[in-house]
Amino acid sequence: MFDSLSERLTQTLRGITGKARLTEENVSAALRDVRMALLEADVALPVVKDFIDTVKRRALGSVVDLSLNPGEAFVKIVHEELVRVMGEANDALDLNTKPPAIILMAGLQGAGKTTTVAKLARFLKERHKKKVAVVSADVYRPAAITQLQTLAAEVGAYFIASSGDQQPLDIARRAVKEAGTQFADVLLVDTAGRLAIDADMMAEIQLLQAELEPVETLFVVDAMTGQDAANTAKAFNDALNLTGVVLAKADGDARGGAALSVRAITGKPIKFLGMGEKTDALEPFYPDRLASRILGMGDVLSLIEEAERKVDKQKAQKLARKLQKGKRFDLEDFRDQLHQMANMGGMGSLMEKLPGMNQLPPGAQAQVDDGMFTKMAVIIDSMTSHERRFPDVINGSRKQRIARGSGTQVPDVNRVLKQHKQMQKMMKKVTRKGGMQKMMRGLQGMRTPGGPSGMSR
Amino acid sequence: MSDTKENGGKGGFWKRLSASLGKTRSQLAAGVGNLLLGEKEIDQEVLDDLETALLLTDVGIDTTQEIMADLSRRVRRKELNDTVALHGALGLLLKELVDPLVKPFEVPAADRPFVIFMVGVNGAGKTTSIGKLARYLKQQGLSVMLAAGDTFRAAAVEQLQAWGERNDVAVVAQGQGADSASVVYDAVQAAESRGIDVLIADTAGRLQAKTNLMEELAKIKRVVQRLNARAPHEVLLVLDAGVGQNALSQVREFDAATGVTGLILTKLDGTAKAGVVFAIARQVRKPIYFIGIGEGIDDLKPFAAESFVDALLANE
Ligand SMILES: Nc1nc2c(ncn2[C@@H]2O[C@H](COP(=O)(O)OP(=O)(O)OP(=O)(O)O)[C@@H](O)[C@H]2O)c(=O)[nH]1
Ligand SMILES: Nc1nc2c(ncn2[C@@H]2O[C@H](COP(=O)(O)OP(=O)(O)OP(=O)(O)O)[C@@H](O)[C@H]2O)c(=O)[nH]1
Ligand SMILES: [Mg+2]
Ligand SMILES: [Mg+2]
Numbered sequence: 182m183f184d185s186l187s188e189r190l191t192q193t194l195r196g197i198t199g200k201a202r203l204t205e206e207n208v209s210a211a212l213r214d215v216r217m218a219l220l221e222a223d224v225a226l227p228v229v230k231d232f233i234d235t236v237k238r239r240a241l242g243s244v245v246d247l248s249l250n251p252g253e254a255f256v257k258i259v260h261e262e263l264v265r266v267m268g269e270a271n272d273a274l275d276l277n278t279k280p281p282a283i284i285l286m287a288g289l290q291g292a293g294k295t296t297t298v299a300k301l302a303r304f305l306k307e308r309h310k311k312k313v314a315v316v317s318a319d320v321y322r323p324a325a326i327t328q329l330q331t332l333a334a335e336v337g338a339y340f341i342a343s344s345g346d347q348q349p350l351d352i353a354r355r356a357v358k359e360a361g362t363q364f365a366d367v368l369l370v371d372t373a374g375r376l377a378i379d380a381d382m383m384a385e386i387q388l389l390q391a392e393l394e395p396v397e398t399l400f401v402v403d404a405m406t407g408q409d410a411a412n413t414a415k416a417f418n419d420a421l422n423l424t425g426v427v428l429a430k431a432d433g434d435a436r437g438g439a440a441l442s443v444r445a446i447t448g449k450p451i452k453f454l455g456m457g458e459k460t461d462a463l464e465p466f467y468p469d470r471l472a473s474r475i476l477g478m479g480d481v482l483s484l485i486e487e488a489e490r491k492v493d494k495q496k497a498q499k500l501a502r503k504l505q506k507g508k509r510f511d512l513e514d515f516r517d518q519l520h521q522m523a524n525m526g527g528m529g530s531l532m533e534k535l536p537g538m539n540q541l542p543p544g545a546q547a548q549v550d551d552g553m554f555t556k557m558a559v560i561i562d563s564m565t566s567h568e569r570r571f572p573d574v575i576n577g578s579r580k581q582r583i584a585r586g587s588g589t590q591v592p593d594v595n596r597v598l599k600q601h602k603q604m605q606k607m608m609k610k611v612t613r614k615g616g617m618q619k620m621m622r623g624l625q626g627m628r629t630p631g632g633p634s635g636m637s638r
Numbered sequence: 639m640s641d642t643k644e645n646g647g648k649g650g651f652w653k654r655l656s657a658s659l660g661k662t663r664s665q666l667a668a669g670v671g672n673l674l675l676g677e678k679e680i681d682q683e684v685l686d687d688l689e690t691a692l693l694l695t696d697v698g699i700d701t702t703q704e705i706m707a708d709l710s711r712r713v714r715r716k717e718l719n720d721t722v723a724l725h726g727a728l729g730l731l732l733k734e735l736v737d738p739l740v741k742p743f744e745v746p747a748a749d750r751p752f753v754i755f756m757v758g759v760n761g762a763g764k765t766t767s768i769g770k771l772a773r774y775l776k777q778q779g780l781s782v783m784l785a786a787g788d789t790f791r792a793a794a795v796e797q798l799q800a801w802g803e804r805n806d807v808a809v810v811a812q813g814q815g816a817d818s819a820s821v822v823y824d825a826v827q828a829a830e831s832r833g834i835d836v837l838i839a840d841t842a843g844r845l846q847a848k849t850n851l852m853e854e855l856a857k858i859k860r861v862v863q864r865l866n867a868r869a870p871h872e873v874l875l876v877l878d879a880g881v882g883q884n885a886l887s888q889v890r891e892f893d894a895a896t897g898v899t900g901l902i903l904t905k906l907d908g909t910a911k912a913g914v915v916f917a918i919a920r921q922v923r924k925p926i927y928f929i930g931i932g933e934g935i936d937d938l939k940p941f942a943a944e945s946f947v948d949a950l951l952a953n954e
Contacts, residue, residue, distance in 0.1 A: 220699045223882030226690060289880065290905060290933070291761025299792075321933070323800030328793035331814075335792070376908040405759065407696040407882025409910040416909075430760060433845035435884040458760065458791070458843075 203255060208240045211255065224438030225411035228266065228445040236262050266441050267468035272425060272450040274305075278396045281314065281360040281368040285393055287386055287417055288401035290374030293429030293455055295325065297401050298371045299332035300455065300463035305367055306337060314365035316341040316356035318349040318389060319373035329371050336460050339363055349373075349385060353392050370395070377416030390421055397424045399452065402443055404431040410439040411446050418447040429455035432462065444468075512569040515601045516561040556589065560597045563587040572598060678721045680713050688728070695913030698883050701920050705731060729947060735916050736943040741900065741925035743872075743940065745780060751829035751837045753862065753869035755787075755822075757855060757892055758876035760843030763904035763930055765794065767876050768838050769801030770930065770938035771902075775836050776805060783832070785825030785839040786811035787818045787858065798840050804935055808832075818842065818854065819861040826865050839870070846891030856895045872899045874927065879903055880910035889922040903941065904930035915946075 212233050219229045239258045276282040284301065286294045298315055305311040315338045319325035326343055333340035341359050343352040353370060360368040370393060375382035390398060400423045402410055417423060426447070428440050431454040444451055456462040561569060563586035568575050575583070580594045587594075678684070685706065692702040709727060712718045718727055745752045754771075756764045765788070772782045784802050786809055788794035795811045802809035810825035822839045829837040841858065844851035862869050875898045877885055892898050903912060906929045918924065926941040 217699055220693060221883055223696075223884070226693050289908065291763060291878065293761060322797075324793040324796035327796045328791075331792035376905075378909055403761065403878070403880070405878075405881050405884040407880060407884075407910070407914065408694050409696070409880045409908070410882075412909045413880075430845065432847075433759070433884070434847035434887055435882075438882070 203240050205241060208237060208255070212237055215259065219438060219441075222436030222438035223405075223407045223410070223442075225408055225442035225446065227411065228442050231445070232262060232266060232441075263441075264469050266445050268444055268450045271465050271467045272452055273465075274452065275396055275424070276305075276309075276311070276367060281357070281365045282397075283357070283368045283370060283393050283395040284397040284399060285370045285386075285390055285395040285421075286372055286399055286401060287421055287423070288374060289376065289403070289413060292374065292401045292403045293427070294374065294401045295319070295328050295332065295371050296458065296460075297399075297427050297429060297453075297455060297463070298329065298369045299336050299338070299460045301453075302333065302338035302367075302369055303336040303460045304463050311366040312339070312364065313367045313369065314339040314341055314356070314360040314363055315369045315371065316352060316360075317343055317371045318352045319371060320345045320347060320349060320352070321373045325371075325373065332460065338369075339365060341368075350388055350392055353389050357393065377413050377420075383416075383420050387420055399423070399425050399427050400443070400447075400449070401427045401429050401455075402439055404428050404437045404439055404455075405433065405435040406439040408442075410442045414443040414447050418449060423447060423449045425450050425452040427451070427453045427455060428466070432456040510605045512561050512564065512572050512601055513566070515604060516558055516569070519558040519561070556587075556593065557597050557600070560584075560587045560589055560594055572601065680718065680721060680724055684721060684724070685710060685713075688724075692913065695911035696882050697913035698886075698917040701917040704920070705916075732916060732947045733943055735919045736926075736946060738923060739901075739915070739919055739926045740941060740943045741927065743900070743927040745775065745778075745836060749868060749871050751783070751826065751834050752871050753826060753829075753866065754836065754838045755841060755855075755859070755870040755873045755896065756838060756876060757841050757873060757896055757898070758843060759845055759878075759888055762843065762876040762878045762881075763902070764788075764843065764876045765797050765801065765840050766933060767874075767902050767904060767928070767930055767938065768798065768840055769804060770935055771838060771928070772801065772805040772807055773935045774928075774938055776807070780835040781833075782807045782836045782838065783825065783829045783834040784809045785822045785837060787822045787825075787839045788842040789814055789816045789818050789821060790842040794840070794842065808834075819858040822858050823861050823865065826862055826869065830865070846888050852891060852895040855892075859896055870896075873897055874900050874902055875924070876902045876904055878910070879905045879912040879929075880908065881914060883914065883917070885914040886917055886921055889918060889924055893922070893924070898924055900925045900927045902926075902928045902930060902938075907931045907937070 215236070216229055216233050219232065220226070224232075236258055239262075240255055274284070286298055288294050295317070302313040302315055305313050315329060315333050317326045317329040319329075320343070326345065330340050330342075339360075341356045343356070349372070356368060356370065370389070372386055372389065373382070375386065377383065398421050400414060400417050400421075402414065406413075414426070426443050426449055428437065428443075428451055431437060431440075440451055443449075451466045451468070454464045454466050456464050560583060563583045564575070564579075568579065568583075575594075575598065580591050583594050584591045688709070689702055689706050692705060693699065697705070705728070708731065709718065709724060712727060713724070718724050756768050756771075758764050768784060772784065775782050782805065784798055784807060786795040786798045788798070789812065792814070795813060799809050799811065808828075810821065810828050812821050812824070818841065825837055825839065828834075839858075841855060842851075844855070846852060859870060859873075873892075873896045875889060875892045877888065881888070889898065889901070901918075901924050903915065903926055906912060915926065928938050929941050931937045931939060
């Protein structure tokens with residue numbers, strides 16, 4: 182997701198880069214495009230308006246830093262504003278209370294609440310070593326309780342039984358007691374989906390909240406939501422004084438403007454992204470990273486973090502160090518990545534996070550699918566280590582040997598080489614600027630250490 | 639489900655439709671407030687307000703600009719001279735846009751069993767719509783059977799079985815983790831041998847960008863076609879009224895994978911505005927058979943363009 186928005190903005194901003202100065206004219210042209218892109222991305226109209234106004238005011242009003250060219254200055258402003266709208270940093274869950282710490286879920290029908298409960302249970306159990314209990318106060322939707330029961334068993338959370346003929350408030354009361362006797366650290370309370378205009382149902386969840394006194398009340402919102410995200414988020418926040426937001430189904434191709442809207446309208450932090458149907462598909466939300474991603478700079482930081490957690494730590498660190506030092510990304514690195522890919526949610530997820538990937542021609546992106554990992558890795562395995570480190574030596578006869586060795590055809594070998602080249606180019610683009618971190622920092626605050634040429638393409 | 643939720647309470651359908659669309663309407667009305675005050679000259683502010691109102695209902699930037707361009711042209715040519723005329727022209731334009739999407743849902747006697755696939759993204763309302771559709775078809779005197787083709791999501795089978803019980807219709811299921819295509823295949827066979835009129839197959843929710851999951855849908859279709867080349871007779875894509883511009887990609891991708899024959903628009907009882915329907919009408923024309931206006935078994939109604947647009951534009 183966000184791909185199209187970042188493509189659009191990248192394009193627009195590229196247009197302004199290199200212009201002599203920011204004028205009313207070229208800024209408003211770029212702003213018109215930004216407005217279009219944000220609306221296409223389903224960002225709520227009032228939020229779009231605010232955003233455009235602020236960027237415009239700052240772009241025209243401020244003295245442009247002499248060390249930046251106008252395009253860079255504009256990028257910087259847009260980036261800073263995006264970060265500002267989405268919130269400054271990831272807010273972790275606040276579980277600092279006498280156990281059990283209670284987390285209450287709220288949201289529209291089908292948003293992803295029950296699934297998110299399972300994901301959070303797993304997250305708290307695995308990463309924070311918490312003992313987690315879950316309970317469903319959804320007495321309306323058929324099989325809602327069974328759904329949570331199944332998921333609880335899957336993630337190893339303690340399931341507190343409830344049934345459709347009970348009152349949600351009674352369920353809640355008994356659950357708190359049971360969680361206490363079980364010495365649970367955290368109690369996650371799932372609720373039925375409800376419309377913000379359903380007064381009875383909103384009153385019900387308000388009562389639940391008053392009874393439970395949760396440390397966190399999380400609003401789960403579907404990443405595909407349109408303009409309604411603003412109304413709904415406001416209504417839920419008014420009724421429940423939310424503590425945070427989970428953006429579910431962010432793994433699709435929705436441009437996800439809802440993230441911006443909900444954050445801007447409620448002022449409450451987006452704490453997690455739902456990135457799939459499985460219970461491990463929960464990612465912390467980093468607004469600064471997402472803003473960078475929107476601007477086409479990739480999400481290298483979270484990629485590295487994820488790699489550290491899920492795959493061979495040493496290799497990941499080696500790669501991170503190499504990238505930071507601006508060393509070449511060779512075929513060995515590429516092979517390591519292919520091997521690790523399966524653990525990391527597949528190629529799509531990786532591609533999405535690498536800087537500049539959204540600028541690849543769509544064809545090039547589509548060529549790379551999960552099914553090809555093994556084949557590609559086998560091809561690289563059939564090379565000598567010299568070839569892997571210096572791919573340029575691979576000539577026609579070497580290609581034939583590699584193809585034979587891997588049971589493939591020469592065009593397959595060529596494709597691997599080409600894909601590696603593309604990856605390498607992306608990596609270079611980043612490292613040329615003196616390391617990803619510097620670049621990110623440079624964009625967020627100070628000037629790019631690599632000088633004004635740093636940002637221009 | 640409680641009784642009040644089940645029946646949705648208060649009033650007949652039309653009242654409920656306008657009550658439920660009331661939010662859309664007041665949203666639009668707020669935007670076109672100037673228009674509704676009576677005859678007034680059309681200036682840029684009026685046009686801007688109208689554009690805002692359309693955007694706020696998820697009509698989308700492209701379609702909004704097209705509508706605005708059309709109206710502005712007529713304003714310049716002095717075909718529309720005041721806000722009342724502008725209001726009328728907008729209503730007509732919107733009706734013309736969605737009119738081609740109206741199509742009654744029919745089950746021809748020649749096709750037995752008549753096979754319906756219910757597809758869509760996660761949480762759109764597929765399973766619930768199956769429950770409602772089963773009721774609707776039974777009321778027309780048709781016998782119905784359900785296939786628990788969502789073998790992925792936790793308790794999806796139990797959820798469909800609950801709807802089967804409510805409707806007193808059989809549910810063919812194999813349980814979580816089974817092969818979806820084989821469940822649906824078995825169900826079509828069972829429906830054939832038992833002389834059932836309509837078989838409705840549930841499928842797991844999937845995001846349209848996931849090519850492997852879309853391929854799985856195509857496979858279910860291929861497998862069923864081994865039994866009956868004309869099946870599925872309808873592939874219904876369920877769209878959440880709250881969805882924004884992503885709806886267009888949903889229609890396109892599900893259509894490419896399975897050949898969507900019609901849409902069901904759910905959750906129109908909320909504040910969601912479903913203006914994306916107009917973009918769908920312009921770009922990826924598919925009939926809208928039904929709208930969902932609640933979680934109860936009777937909360938499924940045929941889509942009616944006139945009342946949809948009227949409710950959207952009506953005076954308070
Ligand atoms: N692809 C994807 N699917 C998700 C994600 N989160 C939830 N889902 C799916 O969305 C659908 C609805 O999720 P639920 O957890 O049942 O939603 P809910 O909010 O509890 O729904 P109600 O209880 O009916 O209001 C299911 O098919 C989930 O598998 C996500 O992050 N990505
Ligand atoms: N208010 C309202 N809620 C609805 C409507 N249709 C479905 N729902 C609710 O939306 C939620 C999701 O509905 P489901 O039928 O489970 O959706 P689904 O598409 O089968 O979901 P997955 O199988 O998980 O992908 C449930 O809580 C339903 O009760 C409707 O028209 N109005
Ligand atoms: Mg639920
Ligand atoms: Mg379902």
